[in-house]
Amino acid sequence: RKEVEQDPGPFNVPEGATVAFNCTYSNSASQSFFWYRQDCRKEPKLLMSVYSSGNEDGRFTAQLNRASQYISLLIRDSKLSDSATYLCVVNETSGTYKYIFGTGTRLKVLA
């Protein structure tokens, strides 16, 4: 089982749609969780951190379920500019801070 697993997609959705991605992680001792966004041939950039209580930033909502070991990202009212690959990132603190990246979920928002 991979340490961090994501559905690679692609998710093709119309503008204005709501779309959700899940990510599962294998290490129950994982400490912190993030969603990064990566545009084609660009470097990843932080979208949002994921807090235990869940958190929202505009149209984006992130949730953490420790019992089931998954995190989710919900995007409401999708925009064309949301088209990108969304990377799930988990921090496994094992003496040093190592971040494990999922392979990403590709989203394409269609006009």
Next chain:
Amino acid sequence: GAGVSQSPSNKVTEKGKDVELRCDPISGHTALYWYRQRLGQGLEFLIYFQGNSAPDKSGLPSDRFSAERTGESVSTLTIQRTQQEDSAVYLCASSFAGGSLETQYFGPGTRLLVL
């Protein structure tokens, strides 16, 4: 302020040659990471530097790979006797202190092609 910079942006080399990739982290950031991303794949952790502590080299795929960092500044990733499977984008990231809740800031990457 300036972000993470990497050089060269693109590198084409012949199999068996050595290459050196450079990363300039954000000034004041003590933590520095190297990752490899093959085409269509996720990021693969290579090595982590934190201040003057011993680096975490657990992600280096073979002894052909090595990395150095001078204090809390520039880092170089060296790949000796390159192989075609080394072709990938090599991404460097830095964060303020390497804490588990910190944002990593990525450079634009070096695209390496081994012929």
